[in-house]
Amino acid sequence: LQRDLRHALDHGGKGLELYYQPKIHAISRQTTAVEALIRWHHPTRGTVSPVQFIPIAERFGLIGALGDWVINDAFRQMRQWQKEGLRMRVAVNLSMHQLRQNDLVERISKALREHRIEPDLVTFEVTESAAMEDTQTSLRMFDQLAALGVRLSIDDFGTGYSSLAYLRKLPARQLKIDRSFIKDLQPEGDSYAIVLAVVQLAHALGLNVVAEGVETAEQERILLQIGCDSLQGFRYAKPMPAKRLAIWAASEE
Ligand code: G
Ligand code: G
Ligand code: NA
Ligand code: MN
Numbered sequence: 001l002q003r004d005l006r007h008a009l010d011h012g013g014k015g016l017e018l019y020y021q022p023k024i025h026a027i028s029r030q031t032t033a034v035e036a037l038i039r040w041h042h043p044t045r046g047t048v049s050p051v052q053f054i055p056i057a058e059r060f061g062l063i064g065a066l067g068d069w070v071i072n073d074a075f076r077q078m079r080q081w082q083k084e085g086l087r088m089r090v091a092v093n094l095s096m097h098q099l100r101q102n103d104l105v106e107r108i109s110k111a112l113r114e115h116r117i118e119p120d121l122v123t124f125e126v127t128e129s130a131a132m133e134d135t136q137t138s139l140r141m142f143d144q145l146a147a148l149g150v151r152l153s154i155d156d157f158g159t160g161y162s163s164l165a166y167l168r169k170l171p172a173r174q175l176k177i178d179r180s181f182i183k184d185l186q187p188e189g190d191s192y193a194i195v196l197a198v199v200q201l202a203h204a205l206g207l208n209v210v211a212e213g214v215e216t217a218e219q220e221r222i223l224l225q226i227g228c229d230s231l232q233g234f235r236y237a238k239p240m241p242a243k244r245l246a247i248w249a250a251s252e253e
Contacts, residue, residue, distance in 0.1 A: 002060045004042065005053055009062060013069040015041045018077065019239035022248070023091070023210055023232045026223065031249055032230055033089035033123060036074045037239045038066075058097040067098045068107060075115035075122075077242050086246055091123040091153060096130035100137060105144040112148070119149030123174065126152065128160030135166055146171035153210070158198060168205060175202045179213030182233070185222050196226050203227070 008015050020034040040048040057063045074092050081088050098104055112119055124145060131138045131154060142152055153174035154162075158181055177198055184191040195211070202209045211223045214233030223231060237248060 001042075001048070001053060001056050002062075005040075005057060005062055005066070006060075008040070009065045009069060013073065015043065016069060016073075017041060017241065018070065018073050019241055020077075020090075020245040021232060021239040022237045022245075023230045024236050026228055026231050031088075031252060033091055034245060035091040035125065035232070035239075036070065036093070038070055039239075054095060058095065063095065063097045064101055067094070067101075067104075068111075071108060071111050072115070075111050075117045078117055078121065079115050080242075081246060084246060086249055087121070088249070089121050089123065091125050093125045093155070094130075096126075096133050096138075099126065099130065099141045100134070104141065105148065108145070108150070109148055112150075120151070123151040123153050125155040125176070127155045128157045128162055131170070132160045132162055132166070139166075139169060142171050154207075156212075158194060164201075167201075172207060174210060175207045176210040176212050176232075177228075179233075182211050182213045182219055182223075183215075185219050187222065192222065192226075195223070195228075199226050199228055 017039045018036045019039050020036055022031045023033045023035065024030070025032045038050050040050075040053055042048045054063070054066070057066045071092060074090050078088060078090050112122070126138070145152060151174065152170070152172040153176060154170070154172050155176045156178040157175045158178045175198070177195055181191045181195050185195060186192060199209050208229040210230040210232055211219075211228045212232045214220055214223065214231045214235045216235065220231065220235060240248065
């Protein structure tokens with residue numbers, strides 16, 4: 001896989017494709033943004049999950065090139081959608097390995113300029129555990145990214161161990177509640193108490209809250225009641241290719 005991935009990256013990302021999953025505003029039901037999720041159509045193995053190949057990219061020094069491909073392809077797509085009249089906010093995932101690259105901010109800044117993307121339309125999602133692994137590095141990176149004008153979102157929240165002091169220092173705009181809490185969401189259950197507390201904490205800190213992995217009407221009902229700002233999950237849309245996303249967004253209006 002390592003050799004094949006290297007080959008793909010040496011050939012302009014051949015076989016790699018970004019899928020996009022909408023984040024829906026809980027009340028207006030409008031699409032507030034889409035999250036880019038990478039797929040690899042491997043020549044013989046079929047579709048390989050990022051859960052498999054991102055760790056390989058990290059281990060074999062390919063994460064820089066892979067991250068660059070993702071960022072540039074997402075920005076290229078944003079520009080393309082804009083030409084088609086679709087001004088879409090896009091969220092891109094960053095791993096801890098990527099945050100440790102000293103030139104990450106410079107590369108993002110260069111890509112923003114080259115594709116002529118308004119920084120404010122771009123969000124970077126970093127998992128809570130990645131952000132906590134090396135708080136010095138991530139805080140420095142987040143401050144530099146925020147200075148570029150891009151937004152930050154804390155992904156998979158509730159599975160890491162952020163201190164409130166640290167959370168307050170992060171220049172993040174958004175917090176995404178981990179899927180595991182949404183999965184178990186029932187009136188009066190433990191997850192209910194956790195989700196309620198997280199939403200209240202986030203709002204107190206001025207962050208907007210996204211629930212990920214929303215699948216059922218019951219989960220949606222509870223999340224609306226709790227006051228969650230945005231919803232993401234198979235109930236609304238699965239991650240889909242860029243062309244399909246444009247059709248999906250148009251059918252919404
Ligand atoms: O789509 P899902 O199976 O597709 O994604 C699995 C995991 O891979 C998720 O944790 C997701 O955040 C991560 N992931 C998907 N695309 C990217 C990407 O472009 N960069 C990074 N760093 N992680 C990604
Ligand atoms: O770690 P991150 O939150 O970026 O992971 C996104 C992953 O979650 C992707 O693999 C995506 O396909 C998956 N996903 C998105 N919506 C749902 C959902 O409603 N249910 C489940 N089980 N997975 C989802
Ligand atoms: Na994410
Ligand atoms: Mn997540």
